[in-house]
Amino acid sequence: MPAQLAISIIVPAHNATEFIDECLAHILRQMGTAHELIVIDDGSYDDTAARVEAQAAAAPHCAVRLVRQANQGVAVARNAGLQQARGDYILFVDSDDLLQPGMLECLEAAIATHAPDAIATDFCFWHPHRTDQPLELTRLSYPAGVVLHGHDAILVPYFADRRMYAWSKIIRRQIYLDLGMPLFPSGRLFEDMATVPRVLAACNTLVYLPLVLLHYRQHAVSITHLTSPSWCIDYVLALASLKPHLERAGVSPMVRAEFDGASCLFYLCSIKTSFGLPTCSETRQLRAEVRAIFLGGLFGTIEQSLHNLESGKITSLNLRSGRRVAYQVKQALTDSTVFQIRQTINRAYKTWQLARQKRLSKSN
Template sequence: MIHTPKPWLSILIPVYNVEAYLRECLESVVQQIAPGVEIIVLDDCSTDSSHQLLKEFAEDSIVPITILRHEYNRGLSAARNTLLDNARGDYVWFLDSDDALHPGAIAELQQITRQYLPDLVLCDFRVWREQQRWKHLWRGENHTATFSGSKQKLLTDPLKLFEGIYKERNLHIWSKISKRSLWGTDLRFPEGRVMEDMVVTPRLALRVQTYFYQPSVWVAYRQREGSILASSSQKKIDDMSIACAGVLDLWLQHYPQLSRRARFYFSYFCVKTHICVARDMRSLHKNPAPDLSVYRARFFEHIGWGKRELFREYLKRGWLLRLKRFVQEY
């Protein structure tokens, strides 16, 4: 048996029906690969040519690529769980197969992990559109932050981690490179559900003792028709409406001193989520108008505040227009 040294990084790529984008994704990784990095790709029973393209790419690649395949389609969460179970690296980096890594991202990450050995590294991303318009540039989509807090230094305050993640409201797992040991055997993505990053990221962050925010664009996040986030369904609505369940209670159990400011940023994230739920419900169920009472009750259960207390936090910040938008959707 040939012994291969343990890699310092595992790049984990789940694949399902992405033949139009897969090569670009793989090339973005392979072109900057270095010794000590393993690439593991899992095909979740694609019905297009993704699996054949993947095999051909791996055969032609001078960089080894491990290919896994599910026996039947099990969804993104299950695909990521299988990839995680097969990862050998000290760090794991999930990358969606329609996205791409920016040049130099791996080298920059390696420098950080060698110097600081953080449990978690957070990076920024850009929104990748087929047609970028001025409004997208105005929104700052060429460089989107994932964390609000100190940059380029080793941090140890878990309360600031919670606050900084929720203030920016970007919980994507692909912008957070973590030590494999944080996951253990008990933390996994919820199989059969979408919006899984909203469930997993705060629970992963709860295990972090040291972290490092690098405000560099490392990921190109593709916006495309047909993706989970770009489409509406009753399942997506229901999964979204429960994605924040238990998060605040779990953090308060460990850190009862969590500030009101941090709690408000979490609550505002839940507000934005609830607005999406309400809009999608009204879009799917126009006649008769949908009953949102169950979703409203879940929302207030998640944030642990009543209507009056939440509105007071809006007013303290002078967020009158934002409060008006919430009330209109509420």
């Protein structure tokens, strides 16, 4: 292994037999001496580990390590990868996604030129089950070609874009370590949403590359399979849990306002998702719990947040969209009967749509 490693690529994997070969092939074919690949096998009971070992044996010029652990979830796997890593920068890749050709070289060039604390990139939502338009390009709103400095330049676009995936930012390893390990919260969904903003708040500089880093695989699954009380709670809690960390980092009123705007949108998504659960007293209690987490996680008052939405002060929303979001948040907070009926109907329709999509994908 070389004395100096530029990038550590960390791949958490659990029962990834169906995807791991393709994922690793896309990484290994562009690895050089400045890269290492660490696969954390999170208690797989299929042949994921054997496939990783076979890929490593077929690429002896690449620095590949397989680390096995009991199944503890993706957050613990990410933490384990960070503790194993030796590279200057960390790139996370999920085991079912595809790192695009030439991206390691592009990242190395940005590191050599700018040595930023963080690098942001574009990506594509990838729908392999679709025959038409399987790729949806997602561009970030950072300006390209310049080094961005400070919280406002880094965090305002981040919360406006609301693309909070761990793999979408390549960050200096020492910044992760300085925050203390373990960093990703164990036992919770949306562990990246709860962690990456905190890490970015510790960054002084960021460079944006308007290039597609990877194809982010979307699975054709039933919406009822995804919906659970823990999903609804953890989705809102991910942002709410960040508040004390951002306070300690001393973020500006501008960042706080954008954070509160994003929190409103995530709250609304969580509440709408809850209508996919069976209607009962527990569901109403769940919505009350989600509401309390949301309100407790805001920097300002809910009235201030709604005013910012209604007056077009949220970067990512135009005046019309902001007013629509504010109206729906008010309805959700007051348990409006009209809102409940509308969301119940919408959720039933989406469930039907996804079931139909799944049937079509199986027939093709």
